[in-house]
Amino acid sequence: MIDGYRIWATLERFVNHSCKPNCEIQKWNVNGVYRMAVVLRDIESGEELCYDYNFHSYNMNSQQDCMCGSENCRGVIGGRTQRSNGHVKEKVTPLRPVGRPPKDKRKSNNKLKKFREKQKQAQETIAATFPVIKPISNKERTMARKYSIFLVRNLDKVRQLRTRGPMTECDKEESEEVVKSTACKKRDVFITQLTALKTSRSVKTRRLALAEENSELNQTARLAQILHQILKNLVASKGEDGKELASFLTLPSKKKHPEYYTVIEKPIDFHVIEKHISQGKYTDLKEFDTDINLLFKNAERYCGKTSWVGNLIIKLRQVYIGSKTEVLPLLEDVLGETVQSLVSEADSYDFQDEKDEEDEEEVIRCVCGIFRDEGLMIQCEKCFIWQHCDCMKVKGDVENYLCELCNPRPVSKEIIADPQPEDGTPGWTYYMTLMRDELQVRVGDCVYVLRDVPMSKDISVDSMKTSYKLVQEIGHDKLEIFRIERLWKDGNQNKFAFGHNFYHPHETFHEPSRKFFPNEVFRMPLYEMIPLETIIGSCCVMDLNTYCKGRPKVMRDQDIFVCEYRLDKTAHLFYKISKHPYAINTKSYCFDKFPQRLNPKRTYSPHEVPEAYKTKIRPEKQILDSSSALRKKKRLSLKGKAKDPKVLQQEEEQYQKMEAKKVKEKKNRLDRIMLKMLSTVHTKQRIDLSYLLDCKRQSKKPHTLDV
Numbered sequence: 001m002i003d004g005y006r007i008w009a010t011l012e013r014f015v016n017h018s019c020k021p022n023c024e025i026q027k028w029n030v031n032g033v034y035r036m037a038v039v040l041r042d043i044e045s046g047e048e049l050c051y052d053y054n055f056h057s058y059n060m061n062s063q064q065d066c067m068c069g070s071e072n073c074r075g076v077i078g079g080r081t082q083r084s085n086g087h088v089k090e091k092v093t094p095l096r097p098v099g100r101p102p103k104d105k106r107k108s109n110n111k112l113k114k115f116r117e118k119q120k121q122a123q124e125t126i127a128a129t130f131p132v133i134k135p136i137s138n139k140e141r142t143m144a145r146k147y148s149i150f151l152v153r154n155l156d157k158v159r160q161l162r163t164r165g166p167m168t169e170c171d172k173e174e175s176e177e178v179v180k181s182t183a184c185k186k187r188d189v190f191i192t193q194l195t196a197l198k199t200s201r202s203v204k205t206r207r208l209a210l211a212e213e214n215s216e217l218n219q220t221a222r223l224a225q226i227l228h229q230i231l232k233n234l235v236a237s238k239g240e241d242g243k244e245l246a247s248f249l250t251l252p253s254k255k256k257h258p259e260y261y262t263v264i265e266k267p268i269d270f271h272v273i274e275k276h277i278s279q280g281k282y283t284d285l286k287e288f289d290t291d292i293n294l295l296f297k298n299a300e301r302y303c304g305k306t307s308w309v310g311n312l313i314i315k316l317r318q319v320y321i322g323s324k325t326e327v328l329p330l331l332e333d334v335l336g337e338t339v340q341s342l343v344s345e346a347d348s349y350d351f352q353d354e355k356d357e358e359d360e361e362e363v364i365r366c367v368c369g370i371f372r373d374e375g376l377m378i379q380c381e382k383c384f385i386w387q388h389c390d391c392m393k394v395k396g397d398v399e400n401y402l403c404e405l406c407n408p409r410p411v412s413k414e415i416i417a418d419p420q421p422e423d424g425t426p427g428w429t430y431y432m433t434l435m436r437d438e439l440q441v442r443v444g445d446c447v448y449v450l451r452d453v454p455m456s457k458d459i460s461v462d463s464m465k466t467s468y469k470l471v472q473e474i475g476h477d478k479l480e481i482f483r484i485e486r487l488w489k490d491g492n493q494n495k496f497a498f499g500h501n502f503y504h505p506h507e508t509f510h511e512p513s514r515k516f517f518p519n520e521v522f523r524m525p526l527y528e529m530i531p532l533e534t535i536i537g538s539c540c541v542m543d544l545n546t547y548c549k550g551r552p553k554v555m556r557d558q559d560i561f562v563c564e565y566r567l568d569k570t571a572h573l574f575y576k577i578s579k580h581p582y583a584i585n586t587k588s589y590c591f592d593k594f595p596q597r598l599n600p601k602r603t604y605s606p607h608e609v610p611e612a613y614k615t616k617i618r619p620e621k622q623i624l625d626s627s628s629a630l631r632k633k634k635r636l637s638l639k640g641k642a643k644d645p646k647v648l649q650q651e652e653e654q655y656q657k658m659e660a661k662k663v664k665e666k667k668n669r670l671d672r673i674m675l676k677m678l679s680t681v682h683t684k685q686r687i688d689l690s691y692l693l694d695c696k697r698q699s700k701k702p703h704t705l706d707v
Ligand SMILES: C[S@@+](CC[C@H](N)C(=O)[O-])C[C@H]1O[C@@H](n2cnc3c(N)ncnc32)[C@H](O)[C@@H]1O
Pocket: 013, 014, 015, 016, 017, 018, 064, 065, 066, 067, 068, 077
């Protein structure tokens, strides 16, 4: 550990940065564990060791000044390859290790070379086949990515090039007009709404108006475009006979089929949904989802699940899920992070649940405690539960097999992994489960791990330093969450686990505006090896979909965490986890499903805004309010001593003057502090904090302080 940010690090943490270093940091893979090595050049006696941090600078405006004193000092620590204030820093040749470059470097260099060659070849082929299309500008590219315009436009172009040769001017105008007219059609409704809203908002500031336009209307309009696309896919999907599947799903005439309207409480069809989209009714995917599912359910209810319409609905559902997944990146762009769960909602509930019900009777209960249907399984003749043959040390062909409860016998709860990992260390035995006293820990489990317990002087036994036996003195908030990926006993029968950590939100680097679930954690790619002694207890980290469905039995609520993202090594960047390893069994014998799926919302925790700041009372007013309360108190205490009303009025006026003077003094002091702060900020990079004064502006004349 060379980063002392989270836990106590090793000696290497004291190595300072230099722009002209005499060491470098290399990453080595030692038995599957990453190690950082400080590799030295020839060092003079007494020479200070230093290496080039080359940090990725998180905040380009507040980089740390470098004091290495070397000739080519870059002035700041790190950011060698980054742009700083618009300039690329001078490139410094890094110190190269002697001999062959590390394996991964060689590989990536080769890959890059191959990729460039392939790219060149592809470009040559394209140039030979088609006339060259003028490359699009950066601005166009950004817009094209955002709205997928590029794809449509170029697809048309390429198609035309293939069929009829180059596009004529006339063709161009035609295709542009089609794109323009559809875009206009979609936008018109919202522009009308926008104008209506603008007129009713004339009292508000322009900035506020802009913000509202961006966050609400713009979002709805962009969402509408995507929903149109999904609906278009649904309506256009065809069955085996070539007929459009959706053509059977239009609402019947009320006169001809009045019975339909007595059976179906909320009739809906694709035309209604399209109308809702065009009117901007859908502000999130959930509302749209509800309507589409209602349409499917109505059809199933009226015609029956097993009818030909029922079969048609199954196909349409698949098209629907496929279309949603296709536009997922666009949806994420418009709606934010929680889209994945919404997209997977329909499939998870409608299909998975049915499947679960079918398999419900097949109960797995094995000594390993793992509820996974894997390897050869055997069923108890008496209680009908299934067990893993490997765990029970039986072969699949045993007749009249009875589990350890129906036929009581001693069984080991430490299950050896079969086969042993190929890259395992010779002399070590790898396990699927191991016992830490009474606690059974399994590969795939999440556990609380105790780390670096400050040792009190009277504890003389060294092994107690990080033992679970000290947990009562530590408190659960000091524990780390750890996913076990390997378990083994070394040659001396010491037990170890290998796996990775999860970070809590406060341990990550994130924008202040990022929201979190209260029990959200993030998967870290830092792997480590821990003695089993350091494991305190079990917990459970779930993917969002399963988290919304229910809870594993025998797991306390406070030990449940939800994880949707993994972090990079620096804990700076968040990546969505597409496939979660170690899926949780959601069958009823080991999982309690909620009657209704949860819909958790992310909040600003752990950056909760103190209550006092949430109220709209301005600090000034608060001071005045509290002082008037004091005065009232005073007056009450003087009750009984009659005073001349004139004297009272004079006193009141005097008091008000004093208060006003105090407020003025405070204001002056604040101005002085702000001006002082301002003088420390680099002139070119001033930060505009004027928005902080917005609430003042609404009631008073504009503030002129340029912060
Ligand atoms: C890993 S620590 C190095 C050890 C640190 N000097 C100490 O005594 O604990 C990194 C910190 O040391 C300081 N530092 C290291 N190299 C520096 C340099 N060239 N110029 C200025 N500060 C430096 C910075 O404060 C930096 O955040």
